[in-house]
Amino acid sequence: MASGLILDPRTLLRTAPLITSTCTLWYSLDQDFFLNVFLHPDHRTRSNEFLPSYFRVFFGYGAVRVLGLLALTLTGGGYNILTDRRSGLGSSASLPWYTAGTLFAASHLLFVPAIAPKVQAVAEDTSQGLSTKDLEGWLTIHRMRTWTVDLAAWACFVVGMSIVE
DSSP states (O other), X not given: OHHHHHOOHHHHHHHHHHHHHHHHHHHHHHHHHHHHGGGSTTTHHHHHHHHHHHHHHHXXXXXXXXXXXXXXXXXXXXXXXXXXXXXXXXXXXXXXXXXXXXXXXXXXXXXXXXXXXXXXXXXXXXXXXXXXXXXXXXXXXXXXXXXXXXHHHHHHHHHHHHOOO
């Protein structure tokens, strides 16, 4: 097949969750960097003023990006789990890594109940002019999620992808 000479579809599908989890991890680190700028002492007073409107716009686009990447990661991970189980009756060495990576990626959603109220507090300025305090709370949970489930998912897909069968 000519398309296999240029790009093997199976390799692309095995690589997909690694690529999308890399994007998720990178975006998460970027969010931390860019949002932390609002907390710098030189900006903090002015940040309290415009942070709510910024958050309303930022999270509209950000949620679509995060959920899109997550859907692609779960789809790619699920595909690899199913094909590994079908081809080797569950004996593939990469199967546990794709399974763990997919479960870690899905665990990203477990943080929604802790993060959603903080996002809402910043966007609606419920603290009436102290949105940076709410942002600090969001960043604390965000960092915990980044360095646990997002990094773990990525690491599992790195290992799963590197196993040559």
